[in-house]
Amino acid sequence: MLYADSGAYGYIVDPNGSPVRDAVVTVLDSNSGVVAMTTTGPNGFFQVALLPGTYTLRVSKAGYVDKTIQFTYGKTGYPVFLGNITLDYAVQYSLPVRNITIPILTYVSLPFTITNKGPRSEDIGIRTNTNCSLTVEFLQGTTIVSKASLNPGDTLSLQMRLWAPYQKTASCTVNIYLDTTVPRTIIMQVNILNTTLGTISAQTKSITAQPGATVSLPVKVTNTLSKIFTADLALGLPQGWTASLQDQNGNAVSTIQLDPQQSIQLLLKVYVPKDAEQASYPVQVKITGRDPYFTETLAFQVNIVAGTPNVALSLNAPHVDAYAGATAKFPFTLGNTGTADCLASFNLSGLPNGYKWQITDSQGNVVSQVYVKAGSTASLTLAVTIPPEVEPTTIPLTLSASCGSSMDKAQLSLGVMGTYKLSFVTQSFYLETVPGSTQTFQIQVQNTGYSSLTNLNLAFTSVPSGFTVNVDPVNVLVLTPGDTATFTVTITTTGDINTGDYYLTFVVKADQLPQTSRDLHVFVKPQQSMVYVALVAVLLVVGALYLVYRRFGRR
Template sequence: MFQSRFSVIVICISLLLFTLSLGFAFTRLSFAGQILEAWAEYDEVTVKPGDAVVFNIYLYTNKSDVCYLSAESLPEGWIAKFYYQNMEISSIRLIENKTAPIKMAILTSSDTSPGEYIVYFVAESFYFYVMLPLTVKVRSLMRQLSISAVNPYLVKEAGETLTYRLTVTNAGEMNESLLLRASYPAGWSCRFLLQDESIGGLHVKADSSQQITAKFIPEESVKEGNFSFTVTIFSEDYAVNASITLYATILPKSIKRDIEILATTPYLLSKSGETIKYRFTLTNVGDADESLSLRIIAPGGWRVRLFTPQGESILWLYLRAGRSQDIIAELTPLDKQWAGSTSFTMSVSSNDGVINESITFYADILLRERSIKITPLYSEIAVEQGQPFSISVTITNDGELDEQLTLNADLPEGWNGTFKTLSDSALRINNIYLASGGSKIIVFEAAPTHLPSLGEHVFTIKVSSVDGLVSSFCDIKVNILRSTQPALSCQLPLKVIQPGGLVSFQVKLTNPTLLDQTFKILIGSLPSGWKGYVKTAEGEKVSLINVAKGSSVMLRIEVSVPNNASDGVYDIILLAESSEISESIMLRIEVQSPLVEIGLKAIPPYLDVYSGSKAKFKIQVSNTGGRDELLNITSLGLPEEFKVKFEDSGGNEITAIYVEAGATKEFFVVVSVPTEVGLGSRKFAVSVFNADVEEGADLTLNVLGLYKIAITNTNFYTTLNVGGEGTFTLNVKNTGSMEVTNVRVLSTSIPEGFTINISPESISSLKVNQEGSFTITIRSEPNVNAGNYYIDFNFLSDQTEKTYFTLRVEVFQTMNWLLYAGIGIVIALAFLVIIYRKFGRR
């Protein structure tokens, strides 16, 4: 038994490793017919250190079994727990063919390093050991600091200490130890206080704030004026910081300070739910600039906002001496239904408490009228028995308040009803928001849950406010009529087909009764040679078919038409019979021989071409008829010296083209233009045809003149002796289609010790195919070394570009000194012979 289980576990682990190598958040194992599947709704999350992670995991098996749950590869300090229906579990019993949702909660450690960690969900039963890889990405902690002041502007008399209430906020995700620094003008000193204790730094936990006090103490030498101070906070590692600038106005002692407040309209009349606005003018009638705090004292249930005439929100104001500022107070009731009399107070005070002025203003709030109305498009309708219906209703808000409305309906027994929007029939609604004076059209739909009785049924549609204080209703009378639903119906009862084709009709067979029916399906008599079949939508032949009550099935009626069928319209009768129903439907088949129709188009129909070259026209052939066509190709209108041929897209020469019905193909008309042909445009035509159809396209070929001259020499080489002279004849020809003039040869590089002469200097003209020649004379000086030399030339005319060629010149040493030396040697030998004969050996 142990060996058997061990073998099973080995097999399961092997399958598990293979599955994990696929890299999906889905694992499925099977053994002896049992299947165990595990998958996660998502397999990757990103968190910060110390956060909890929850994975939604699903287990499924086709046989009931108990699985033990665990987690593997958890980093140090991480804890994993499993929950089923909010209860912590360590194992779960899986029910056959049911999916069990499990939550795997992982608590990460606060000191986990940033990175990507893969942990495994493990479900183990007697036969299976399933592992599901899950990825937890741990990001770095965010760090962010800010510093703010309750009032960054102060007004004090000379010699007074400036006290600022500061809030240091750690908006990051880690605790911070902070250093405090201040910069200030000469003659001032600074102290930071935390609960009356002097500090140089502080510790602020993540996502929390700390209140501190900054005091700036002036020396006796500091006089009146405007001053600014900067407070900066740093983290211990200087990675993050924040700063704030504080301002103060120092006044001379015993100066007049006063503020006046004037309300434009201290009393307003409004309706419930409306926002009311008061306008005030603040005037600094004192001798010093003031930093003022603004506050509205309002009863509970009001939202207050202060702003300038330019729309900027304002809670404090710096007002220079002798200046005024308009302030608007906006008050909005939170309870849209509240009515009555109320009062508000606006308070204005200086930062040091010397100035403290206020003004009271009043409002009477009247209750708004409320009225809603519902109106159906029709109050009475008729519906066939068993059929649903829908009707539009208009809801109008004639009151002075916007309303949140609830929709419901009182329905006869055996009916379900829903409300939907007019724009989206799939969106069901139970309540709507309707502004004052507005209206909205909704759709009420009702469907029977079983076959309703014949006669009149009353449906009551109601609409009411969410507080139930206003409502409206309407009645819709629905007259239920006997069903006229046909048993057989065909959306397309007429089909057009060619001889030899197969036509198919989609026929709907409906059972409008309250009992299941078995129908016998028959096709009436067909013309000779025709064949008909009754098939299901899937293509299976049938003659009997069961249809449940109130339902329908789709049938496919196929009729094959012989090749010799004559054109015309043929009627086919389809019969459906059951114990209670007998019905027929007429299907019509129109036989039409295929049309013969082609189109020919040149892209483009006009080409420019040089004489002596080729033009290639692209032609499109479209077969818009009903059968394939083999078309011959020909051209007309060009003189015989123009050679015309036809090519397919692969460059193969063709004389005909095959085009399937409904297809488009291309071929090319290639025209070879003679060199001697006259210039100008020539019109010609190309056509495709067979015994049944012919179509042509007009083409235009514009012949352009070509200026071209060529060197006909095949060897550019000559020789000469040192100090001697050599010649080379250059042969040229006009190979273009236009006369060229002023044909000449120019040397571009001459080696040292050589002179060049070209004769003639130029040829005044060369006609088409005419040849000419130049004689190039090369002379060398006596001190030139024997060897090979290369001379570059240009060959051009007034109409053509330069043509470059290089002449190779081989220079030989002269033979005169050998001749003189030989003669001297002969004379010397003859003189020796004469002396020998005359004197002998004496």
């Protein structure tokens, strides 16, 4: 007989320790036969009446993983308390980070996986809400996922992508809701950090100028974001001042569009009023993004003084030699010994047509103007490109630097050392010979360039079998411009060489020039004695035929 207080009892709870109501509790005997079944109440309690023995208890409910335990009920007459039996959720997730810091205007992706560990299929909805303007998306590849259906054992791998908009530094709470048989809520903390984007920058943020001057300040705008942006540019100026932002062509710029990591170089031109008093004046360039929204300000300080600049040129080597086709470089120093900052420009006079020149700074950048603060210097280089086909000469030059009413000049000279060129005087490369003989052939070359050639030599690189070739001289140490070198080639053939056309390849080279290749055409003709023998043989045959004809031909 079974009594109400006999058997086993306990509580079914979830992983949080909360009671699980309406869970099905089934008790099986050692033969897997069902001996008792019940459901849990509101507080997760269950109780089953049993005879003494060993049993298997199985607990199941939709949305949870089935749980099986074994226990023994003895003959003590007291029920067995099985304690709290925890059912795991069928739908389980993995999110490695619950607290993260994201700079503004930045994408961050985190792996997010959902697994169905239960015995039944689960339909899952994914939604979120936040207490700030943070954007949260779940992606599978490039597809946004908001719901899925998972069979037992299936896993869904997603990327949780967060986008932090432009805003003040703030802490946001993100609630992730998994709408399943047993709804789940995941709470994540996202700290949005307002940092300097660096979209607008300048190497010089302070400049000294005089009343009525035009101040030019380079400004660089860079898209440091991970997406394309369109932005507006605005200027903040003192009362009565005017200014403009210009591109490299001098066009006014107020709106720009840049791809990620793309940059544009602009020039801020500030026109100082003539009646501006001596003081420091703030000038601002403000950039405001449209999509995405952001804003940054670059502040300049324009110091108005009554001083004047005084430029001075200094060269260590006013004369430079260079070959035609090369670039001659004149390093020089530009100093400003005045009391006002200076944006100096340059001019080079005396340069013939076809020559080109430019100024480069210490980093190798080509510059048309150089900003030099009062009392400072700049290291620069004048580079003059010489055309390739010019005669040796010396060219006097004048380099001038000017800044407002201040100007300085430096006298230079450029020594052009000419070009290297070698031409063949010999026009026909043909020779006739006979087997077993020796012939000579002269090859003449001339230095038609404007500089001496050294270590000039002629060598045969391909000689057919049956030929022996010697060259005299082997090497000409120096061949001055306009001079001619003669190489005597001695060619010997073997007695058994076949008659016909042969080609012997030779090269001419010097230290200053790449090698030049030519072919010497040699025709080996039969010896004269062999021709006579053949002629006699022919005459004898003809005579014999004539005698035969006289004797037998009339019969």
